[in-house]
Amino acid sequence: MKFGVSTFVTDDGIGPAALGRALEERGFGSLFLAEHTHIPVKRETPWPGGAELPRMYYRTLDPFVVLAAAASVTERLRLGTGIALVVQRDPIILAKEVASLDLISGGRAVLGVGAGWNREEMRNHGTEPKTRMRLLRERVLAVKELWTSEEAEFHGEFVDFDPVFSYPKPVQDPHPPVLIGGAGPTTFDRVVEFGDGWMPIHGRGTDALAAQIAELRDRAGRRVPVTVFAVPGRREVVEALADAGVDEVLFNLKTEPEAETLRYLDRLADLL
Template sequence: MQFGVSTFVTDDGINPAALGKALEERGFGSLYVAEHTHIPVKRESPWPGGDELPRHYYRTLDPFVTLAAAAAVTERLRVGTGIALVVQRDPIILAKEVASLDLMSGGRAVLGVGAGWNREEMRNHGTDPRTRMRLMRERVLAIKELWTAEQAEFHGEFVDFDPVYSYPKPVQDPHPPVMVGGAGPTTFDRVIDFGDGWMPIYGRGTDELPQKIAELRERAGRRVPVTMFAVPPEPKVVDELRDAGVDEILFGLPTEPEDATLRRLDALAELL
């Protein structure tokens, strides 16, 4: 089993370069960062985590700038999005960003994807919340085409472009893994259709986890990698997830200044 952290990197927390270096020094294998481009002042969409939206949601840095900074000062740390809001991003630009990160890091990029929950936020990007799942599918498929084809083209309902050259190509073969977030009734359909792995949030639809992982792998006909997001740092939870067949655990790391973060990482490292 592999261990990493998932967190919100913000302008009032630890610097991403310092965070990446500290993680690698303590033996962690990965860093996954969240994304919100902005938070609309007038918001009716309920936050899945509770009543009041935490401060760090308002202040996230750009995930790919963040991950590039962490990758630049590390040699082994895998750097990923948890999650990238694909329905709010141009797929041609996103393909280039992830491929550039993969090239710069020597093949350590991971693209975690999701459709998001904040309808007001996605509407500001011109996205209709009612069709966001279909939009996400097409954009991910288009990104994979851009990563792997010399002359990439895509013709769909939402994404449509004639043959193009798109460089750089990723270092990883055939491309960086695409981890699909969520744990809803149709999530496995998306993982099997266009994903390379499953990345649910701990405690949100992850009950009966051994049976669900077995079902996913049976339906896919392959051993689908599973990364568990926002895991509490409890030995019992780690043991349960290992027994369930989870491949990677991401401990939820609160957003704090550098000194407090380093102390927390020291404590987390004992679980490794």
């Protein structure tokens, strides 16, 4: 089993370079970052995690800027999004951002994707919440086309462009893995069609995880890698996830200043 962390990097927590170095020094294998471009002041969509939206949601740095900073001070740490809000991102720019990260990191980029929950936020990007899953599908497929074709083109309901040159191409062959977030009734459809792995949030729709993983791998006809993020740092939780067939655990790392973060990482490192 692999071990990493999932977190929100903000302007009032540990910095990207310090975090990247600390993780690699302690033997962690990956860093996955959450994304929110902004939080609308008037918010009607309930947060799935509870009644009050935590402070770090309002203050996230751009994940690809953070991951690039972490890449510059590490050699082995895998650098991922958990999750990138693809329905709020232009696919041509997203393809270039991830491929650029993959290039400068020597092939360590991972793209975790999802459609998001905050309807007000996505509407500010011109996205209609009712069609966001169809939009997610097309944008991911378009990104893969841009990564893998010399003259890439895509013609869909939401994404449409004639042949283009898009560089750089990713270092990884055929491209960085795309992990599908969520645990809803149609999530496995997306994993099977255009995902390279499944990445649910611990405790949100994962109560029967072993059975879910078995079903997914049976439907896909292959051993789909499973990464679980926002995992509590407790040994019994890790053991249960291992028994369920999980390949990678991303421990939940609170957004705190550097000193507090390093102390907590020291404790988490004991679980490795």
